[in-house]
Amino acid sequence: MIRDARYEQMSRGDLDKLQLERLKAMAAYVYDKSPFYQRAMKEKGVAPGDIQTLADITKLPFTSKLDFRDNYPFGLMAVSMDKVVRVHSSSGTTGKPVVAPYTQGDIDTWSDVMARTLATAGVTENDVLQNSYGYGLFTGGLGFHYGAERLGASVIPTGGGNTKRQILLLQDLGTSVITCTPSYSLILNETALDMGVDLRETKLRVGVFGAEPWSDQMRKDIESKMGISAINIYGLTEIIGPGVSTECPYQCGMHIAEDHFLAEIINPDTGKQLPYGEIGELVLTTLTKEAQPVLRFRTKDITSLNPEPCKCGRTHVRMSRITGRTDDMLVVKGVNVFPSQIESVLLDVEGVEPHYLIVVDRQQGFKSDYLEIWVEVSEDIFSDEMSKMEDLEDRLRSEMDSVLAISAKIKLVEPKTITRTEGKAKRVVDKSELPIL
Ligand code: ADP
Ligand code: ZN
Numbered sequence: 001m002i003r004d005a006r007y008e009q010m011s012r013g014d015l016d017k018l019q020l021e022r023l024k025a026m027a028a029y030v031y032d033k034s035p036f037y038q039r040a041m042k043e044k045g046v047a048p049g050d051i052q053t054l055a056d057i058t059k060l061p062f063t064s065k066l067d068f069r070d071n072y073p074f075g076l077m078a079v080s081m082d083k084v085v086r087v088h089s090s091s092g093t094t095g096k097p098v099v100a101p102y103t104q105g106d107i108d109t110w111s112d113v114m115a116r117t118l119a120t121a122g123v124t125e126n127d128v129l130q131n132s133y134g135y136g137l138f139t140g141g142l143g144f145h146y147g148a149e150r151l152g153a154s155v156i157p158t159g160g161g162n163t164k165r166q167i168l169l170l171q172d173l174g175t176s177v178i179t180c181t182p183s184y185s186l187i188l189n190e191t192a193l194d195m196g197v198d199l200r201e202t203k204l205r206v207g208v209f210g211a212e213p214w215s216d217q218m219r220k221d222i223e224s225k226m227g228i229s230a231i232n233i234y235g236l237t238e239i240i241g242p243g244v245s246t247e248c249p250y251q252c253g254m255h256i257a258e259d260h261f262l263a264e265i266i267n268p269d270t271g272k273q274l275p276y277g278e279i280g281e282l283v284l285t286t287l288t289k290e291a292q293p294v295l296r297f298r299t300k301d302i303t304s305l306n307p308e309p310c311k312c313g314r315t316h317v318r319m320s321r322i323t324g325r326t327d328d329m330l331v332v333k334g335v336n337v338f339p340s341q342i343e344s345v346l347l348d349v350e351g352v353e354p355h356y357l358i359v360v361d362r363q364q365g366f367k368s369d370y371l372e373i374w375v376e377v378s379e380d381i382f383s384d385e386m387s388k389m390e391d392l393e394d395r396l397r398s399e400m401d402s403v404l405a406i407s408a409k410i411k412l413v414e415p416k417t418i419t420r421t422e423g424k425a426k427r428v429v430d431k432s433e434l435p436i437l
Contacts, residue, residue, distance in 0.1 A: 114147020
């Protein structure tokens with residue numbers, strides 16, 4: 001169902017008009033209210049009046065994660081603290097956390113975009129939605145919670161963890177939608193099987209998964225194991241939290257809420273804007289945020305944009321699945337590769353479970369001459385003759401070699417040996433942090 005047809009089905013021309021109007025207002029607002037942005041704009045020699053067309057956005061300064069860190073905690077804020085009703089923070093995957101203050105207006109906008117997002121994923125007010133994203137400082141829990149309530153679904157706020165109880169609740173309360181990280185959905189499924197529960201036989205029909213990179217192969221695996229439609233959702237603390245973009249049931253890219261967020265793709269090395277269709281770094285500008293609006297935030301996330309109207313009837317641009325963050329990229333013996341590409345190759349091979357660990361030698365930063373991949377095999381293969389394991393190992397090694405042009409040492413491990421995490425999965429480890437098996 002299209003919840004906000006007025007915005008979600010706007011013609012490109014009307015969308016451009018709306019975005020320009022909001023961008024102009026936003027540039028004037030931050031110049032006036034945020035000392036950080038006034039300084040940044042002056043340094044770049046741009047005044048609010050210089051924004052006359054959408055293309056003029058390139059005159060505005062970028063914002064980076066470093067700007068948040070250097071001005072920690074509230075240096076980018078555009079309102080006084082008495083207007084702030086809530087503060088979240090990023091999970092700090094890559095260092096010091098980013099703090100995100102919200103006004104009541106921001107919480108309303110966020111609830112609206114999240115309700116829209118869930119509707120886009122195919123959730124309705126008739127659904128029972130179990131929210132297994134972590135509650136607390138992380139934006140996932142409360143973001144989904146408020147959005148699902150606004151949509152009118154029945155929310156079960158389990159948060160992450162306590163997995164056995166989650167399976168019991170899921171059965172007893174008739175959960176039809178599950179929301180969590182893709183890696184946690186696999187833990188839920190494994191635990192269910194251990195308890196003798198086949199999730200395909202429950203009422204579960206949709207999963208809304210995000211907060212970490214995952215591959216299409218992983219999606220297929222989750223869908224067939226759990227008997228659901230697995231929908232990709234994207235968001236980040238700096239911008240608002242979850243709700244920036246999501247897939248519709250056609251699963252052909254994530255629609256960005258363009259009435260609230262203006263998206264650009266740039267070449268991460270030169271900072272130059274790239275045309276639709278080209279792969280590069282996603283840059284986002286908030287068009288309606290009050291407490292901490294952000295101009296041209298460099299997300300470090302690698303994707304591309306498709307402006308073609310979608311079969312679902314929405315006109316908002318679609319971003320492709322994120323291959324990784326620029327700072328996640330590994331350079332193995334000179335070849336650039338993202339962990340999610342390794343995942344795609346692994347999961348294309350039968351007998352492999354979606355649990356793996358990429359072991360590198362971080363002594364040289366993101367460059368490593370060392371690459372070892374630990375991957376779990378299915379029970380069948382593991383309990384079969386040795387030769388099957390050897391065949392599988394050879395097959396994986398040659399697939400890595402031919403698809404990604406990287407040579408990796410493959411280590412097959414018993415089912416359920418690689419550590420499971422309840423939130424974002426940690427796939428890349430340094431040799432020195434290797435768990436002893
Ligand atoms: P942190 O940066 O500390 O992880 P956030 O919780 O704000 O804090 O995480 C946002 C980041 O999570 C995004 O910039 C992106 O890298 C990643 N992310 C979120 N959703 C997805 C998704 N659907 N696919 C891939 N990556 C995602
Ligand atoms: Zn669509």
